[in-house]
Amino acid sequence: MSSSGTDAKAAAAFPDGTKDYVPLRGNAAAKAEALKSKVHIADTPITWGNWHQHVNWLNTTFIVIVPIIGFISSYWVPLRLYTALWAIFYYFHTGLGITAGYHRLWSHSCYKATTPLKIYLAAVGAGAVEGSIRWWSYGHRVHHRYTDTDKDPYSVRKGLLYSHMGWMVMKQNPKRQGRTDITDLNEDPVVVWQHRNFLKCVIAMALVFPTVVAGLGWGDWIGGFVYAGILRICFVQQATFCVNSLAHWLGDQPFDDRNSPRDHVITAFVTLGEGYHNFHHEFPSDYRNAIQWYQYDPTKWSIWVWKQLGLAYDLKQFRQNEIEKGRVQQLQKKLDQKRATLDWGIPLDQLPVIHWDNFVADSKNGKALVAIAGVIHDIGDFIKDHPGGKALIKSSIGKDATAIFNGGVYNHSNAAHNLLSTMRVGVLRGGGEVEVWKRAQFENKDVTYMNDSAGQRIVRAGSQATKVVQPAASADAA
Numbered sequence: 001m002s003s004s005g006t007d008a009k010a011a012a013a014f015p016d017g018t019k020d021y022v023p024l025r026g027n028a029a030a031k032a033e034a035l036k037s038k039v040h041i042a043d044t045p046i047t048w049g050n051w052h053q054h055v056n057w058l059n060t061t062f063i064v065i066v067p068i069i070g071f072i073s074s075y076w077v078p079l080r081l082y083t084a085l086w087a088i089f090y091y092f093h094t095g096l097g098i099t100a101g102y103h104r105l106w107s108h109s110c111y112k113a114t115t116p117l118k119i120y121l122a123a124v125g126a127g128a129v130e131g132s133i134r135w136w137s138y139g140h141r142v143h144h145r146y147t148d149t150d151k152d153p154y155s156v157r158k159g160l161l162y163s164h165m166g167w168m169v170m171k172q173n174p175k176r177q178g179r180t181d182i183t184d185l186n187e188d189p190v191v192v193w194q195h196r197n198f199l200k201c202v203i204a205m206a207l208v209f210p211t212v213v214a215g216l217g218w219g220d221w222i223g224g225f226v227y228a229g230i231l232r233i234c235f236v237q238q239a240t241f242c243v244n245s246l247a248h249w250l251g252d253q254p255f256d257d258r259n260s261p262r263d264h265v266i267t268a269f270v271t272l273g274e275g276y277h278n279f280h281h282e283f284p285s286d287y288r289n290a291i292q293w294y295q296y297d298p299t300k301w302s303i304w305v306w307k308q309l310g311l312a313y314d315l316k317q318f319r320q321n322e323i324e325k326g327r328v329q330q331l332q333k334k335l336d337q338k339r340a341t342l343d344w345g346i347p348l349d350q351l352p353v354i355h356w357d358n359f360v361a362d363s364k365n366g367k368a369l370v371a372i373a374g375v376i377h378d379i380g381d382f383i384k385d386h387p388g389g390k391a392l393i394k395s396s397i398g399k400d401a402t403a404i405f406n407g408g409v410y411n412h413s414n415a416a417h418n419l420l421s422t423m424r425v426g427v428l429r430g431g432g433e434v435e436v437w438k439r440a441q442f443e444n445k446d447v448t449y450m451n452d453s454a455g456q457r458i459v460r461a462g463s464q465a466t467k468v469v470q471p472a473a474s475a476d477a478a
């Protein structure tokens with residue numbers, strides 16, 4: 001394709017050392033030289049004088065101007081029933097060319113296809129007018145590799161409209177986009193042929209074919225051209241563009257919330273099942289996007305049917321065990337965030353250490369202090385709310401109430417231990433009480449020092465330090 005000298009020049013043009021991207025057409029070295037020597041238009045501000053230079057007119061023609069012409073001409077062209085049904089039917093096929101072909105087969109190798117299926121997908125995919133397989137899959141692999149960064153060709157961080165169409169309408173500096181490997185695609189004869197003959201493929205599959213079917217089928221040449229051709233292109237484009245915009249903006253993130261991809265049934269309905277995009281970015285080589293049988297994923301259903309017909313094989317699927325691990329970890333993260341918003345009391349190791357004599361003296365001087373399992377609590381504000389009455393709780397002031405609290409009088413609930421922990425003011429030093437606390441610490445050691453992902457201490461149900469299964473009755477409590 002090119003000599004070693006031009007290869008070296010082309011590689012030098014890519015500062016990240018990428019050598020695998022060699023354009024199929026034109027002189028790679030000359031292009032690289034041109035890129036190096038002048039400032040790319042995309043790196044200059046848009047002004048009244050230069051805005052037309054910022055616009056990618058080829059893309060704009062295919063995704064903006066042609067659809068507008070279609071909408072205007074539909075005013076004079078009546079829509080016939082057969083043509084409408086044909087346009088919808090062909091819409092699904094061209095959409096599948098993108099979702100099952102461009103995306104799941106060629107971008108992610110989620111399954112293997114026989115040559116007839118490849119030819120069908122390459123043909124109907126061209127009918128969607130979204131660029132060649134090679135170009136589309138290259139950009140999409142970069143999108144997965146650099147999701148949400150500046151190297152992501154359609155990063156939603158640059159705006160919803162940008163991720164939907166803006167990245168195609170406005171010229172982009174190719175040096176700013178990330179790079180990826182497509183050697184497998186360069187070795188696929190269907191991909192290479194479609195790339196080299198892309199304009200012919202588009203004219204044949206996007207315009208001529210739908211027109212001829214309607215024309216020869218029921219005599220509606222102009223209707224076939226306008227509805228099954230131009231307007232169907234517009235709808236299938238807008239629908240599949242939603243994978244880059246809506247699927248990164250609307251919905252839940254059950255597997256990972258560090259990046260923008262989301263799951264939503266509306267996006268799934270619009271995109272032939274590509275709406276479970278949080279799952280997809282986590283498990284990109286899974287031939288499914290929807291993993292539940294009741295979720296809408298006609299792309300998955302089609303691939304499955306092709307498998308039954310012997311047209312597709314080696315369908316890849318992540319083990320349910322791996323999928324559930326991701327889901328549990330994300331749930332844990334949400335749980336940690338929720339836990340961090342709650343009042344768990346002052347951590348024991350941050351409390352002042354108080355001598356038993358001071359504890360007793362403060363209690364006599366009017367403070368409502370109670371020691372339980374070596375932890376001192378100020379229950380002053382709580383006495384009036386005590387469900388067991390004021391008398392019982394007051395009788396424990398200035399005492400070690402470990403046994404009383406843990407079953408001696410009433411075996412308090414987990415909620416009571418949780419509430420008690422918010423009243424902590426100190427820990428006891430000396431005597432039997434600190435032994436109790438030390439033992440409780442020892443017994444709960446694993447639990448006491450278990451931290452969540454944010455470093456917050458986790459206290460499991462029944463594991464508060466004040467919970468003592470067989471309370472050591474101190475002299476005071478007896």
Ligand SMILES: [Zn+2]
Nearest residue numbers: 243244261277
């Ligand atoms: Zn995505």
Ligand SMILES: [Zn+2]
Nearest residue numbers: 107140144284
């Ligand atoms: Zn993908």
